[in-house]
Amino acid sequence: MEQETTDQERWQAVQERDHRAENTFWFGVTTTRIFCRPGCPARTPQRENVQFFGTVREALVSGYRPCKRCKPLAASLADEQAAVIGDACQKIVAANTPVRLGDLAADAGMSEAHFQKLFRKVVGLSPAQFSRAVREQRLHQQLPMAENVLGAALDAGYASNSQLYAEAPEALGMTPGAFRNKGEGETIRYAVVDTWLGPTLVAATERGICRLQFGDDIQEMMALFERNFANATILPADDRFKELLDQAISALGSPEALKLPLDVRGTAFQIKVWHALRQIPFGQTISYGELARRIGQPTASRAVATACGSNDVAVLIPCHRVIGKDGSLTGYRWGTERKREILAREQTS
Numbered sequence: 276m277e278q279e280t281t282d283q284e285r286w287q288a289v290q291e292r293d294h295r296a297e298n299t300f301w302f303g304v305t306t307t308r309i310f311c312r313p314g315c316p317a318r319t320p321q322r323e324n325v326q327f328f329g330t331v332r333e334a335l336v337s338g339y340r341p342c343k344r345c346k347p348l349a350a351s352l353a354d355e356q357a358a359v360i361g362d363a364c365q366k367i368v369a370a371n372t373p374v375r376l377g378d379l380a381a382d383a384g385m386s387e388a389h390f391q392k393l394f395r396k397v398v399g400l401s402p403a404q405f406s407r408a409v410r411e412q413r414l415h416q417q418l419p420m421a422e423n424v425l426g427a428a429l430d431a432g433y434a435s436n437s438q439l440y441a442e443a444p445e446a447l448g449m450t451p452g453a454f455r456n457k458g459e460g461e462t463i464r465y466a467v468v469d470t471w472l473g474p475t476l477v478a479a480t481e482r483g484i485c486r487l488q489f490g491d492d493i494q495e496m497m498a499l500f501e502r503n504f505a506n507a508t509i510l511p512a513d514d515r516f517k518e519l520l521d522q523a524i525s526a527l528g529s530p531e532a533l534k535l536p537l538d539v540r541g542t543a544f545q546i547k548v549w550h551a552l553r554q555i556p557f558g559q560t561i562s563y564g565e566l567a568r569r570i571g572q573p574t575a576s577r578a579v580a581t582a583c584g585s586n587d588v589a590v591l592i593p594c595h596r597v598i599g600k601d602g603s604l605t606g607y608r609w610g611t612e613r614k615r616e617i618l619a620r621e622q623t624s
């Protein structure tokens with residue numbers, strides 16, 4: 276709800292061309308793919324075509340071009356220089372394979388060193404980091420519609436399988452494949468704490484949360500966890516884990532849940548479904564049929580329901596946001612009553 280209020284205020288600032296809002300946000304127009312400052316003198320777009328950004332960088336990574344009238348990049352630099360960097364961003368976004376720094380610098384008529392310095396000053400990222408952010412953004416957009424994870428990665432501009440594995444687990448928190456033989460080679464930390472949803476088990480690898488579950492019987496929940504990860508090195512909580520644990524607990528029922536690092540493994544199909552679940556906005560619900568449609572497999576609602584049910588990371592992968600077509604809650608792996616409580620909390624906060 277908080278986000279909605281903010282967007283409403285931002286929209287009001289756009290309509291009033293409020294210069295006091297300058298440098299607090301930028302807005303893109305989806306139909307023209309141009310982004311502006313709030314005070315832009317150009318004609319005010321339709322609300323439904325407007326997307327807000329907290330930083331210039333987000334707009335650039337999403338492929339928006341800077342407006343020629345309000346010049347959103349020209350904050351403190353000579354307009355011309357800023358425009359050159361805007362063009363370079365466009366080239367990176369438009370190319371489907373990595374663009375060489377030397378080529379970008381040559382197009383801009385600068386030395387590589389100078390180009391790189393200026394790019395960082397305008398965008399806040401190096402050209403290499405920017406390219407990577409563009410790939411991540413594309414992968415997030417394409418994955419729910421993709422036939423397979425690798426295909427989506429190649430379409431998104433990852434050069435190879437190994438590049439995907441090197442970069443994308445961090446971007447996705449979801450890795451194709453299973454945990455090896457009961458967690459062999461993994462180090463996992465865990466804790467069981469009492470939350471408003473009852474006893475809650477949280478476990479994490481070095482890379483992110485691999486399990487978040489609820490249960491009424493703590494011993495039973497622990498026994499299953501230990502069986503599933505029988506060959507992992509299970510360690511007590513350290514400071515880093517405690518911090519993650521606190522964040523996970525306070526994120527239950529809050530939009531912050533999406534920001535926590537995950538480390539889940541699954542088949543390409545499961546990853547597609549879980550990724551699509553994470554695209555359902557906070558406070559909203561959809562049906563299994565709709566979810567099947569969103570991953571481009573409209574006849575697969577049963578398989579989709581099974582993939583939702585095999586989610587090991589409750590709330591952070593929000594399988595609770597999928598309900599029956601008639602609005603009934605249908606099932607929930609951790610009890611329908613918990614599903615009702617989570618949804619109720621999301622709808623009021």
Ligand SMILES: [Zn+2]
Nearest residue numbers: 311315342345
């Ligand atoms: Zn403008």
